[in-house]
Amino acid sequence: MSSSEQTEVLSAVRHWIEQAVIGLNLCPFAKAVYVKNQVRLVVSQAPHIDGFLEELDRELDLLAASDPQEIDTTLLIHPTLFADFLEFNDLTVITEQAIVEHGLEGILQIASFHPRFQFAGTEPEDIGNYTNRAPYPTLHLLREASIARAVDAVPEPETIYQRNIETLRELGLAGWMALGLRDIERS
Numbered sequence: 001m002s003s004s005e006q007t008e009v010l011s012a013v014r015h016w017i018e019q020a021v022i023g024l025n026l027c028p029f030a031k032a033v034y035v036k037n038q039v040r041l042v043v044s045q046a047p048h049i050d051g052f053l054e055e056l057d058r059e060l061d062l063l064a065a066s067d068p069q070e071i072d073t074t075l076l077i078h079p080t081l082f083a084d085f086l087e088f089n090d091l092t093v094i095t096e097q098a099i100v101e102h103g104l105e106g107i108l109q110i111a112s113f114h115p116r117f118q119f120a121g122t123e124p125e126d127i128g129n130y131t132n133r134a135p136y137p138t139l140h141l142l143r144e145a146s147i148a149r150a151v152d153a154v155p156e157p158e159t160i161y162q163r164n165i166e167t168l169r170e171l172g173l174a175g176w177m178a179l180g181l182r183d184i185e186r187s
């Protein structure tokens with residue numbers, strides 16, 4: 001991947017964070033760490049799944065060892081390896097095992113995002129799926145302590161998921177696309 005292609009990937013991810021994640025307040029915790037530059041964005045160029053999992057291992061160790069004031073969370077992005085959502089979704093089982101293997105249960109957790117993310121029991125075009133759609137397949141490595149602090153600061157945190165779906169239903173696909181997030185809808 002050339003440096004211009006990597007720059008394009010990072011630009012698309014930053015746009016998604018700024019317009020959707022923060023702009024639509026899909027994650028009420030994101031803005032604070034993003035504006036402080038505490039979000040590490042890593043574009044993987046691994047040629048295969050094993051290489052990607054090795055990168056995940058390194059990023060888990062790096063995040064766990066880093067000062068949260070420097071790196072609070074990491075987005076591990078692979079723009080080409082996981083075009084198929086179901087394959088990527090199957091990978092999340094392995095990523096959860098990596099947390100255990102690194103002895104990071106209760107310390108870190110992983111959330112997944114994909115351009116074709118689909119919750120079980122929904123149709124692919126259901127706008128609720130867009131709460132977890134990103135421009136590229138992405139693993140979000142989070143500190144559980146940061147999540148706990150953020151949850152304590154938000155009234156009724158258990159309603160965030162449902163509120164996000166309502167926000168997206170009000171916005172609709174046309175509104176989503178008007179934010180310049182068309183690339184996520186590619187099929």
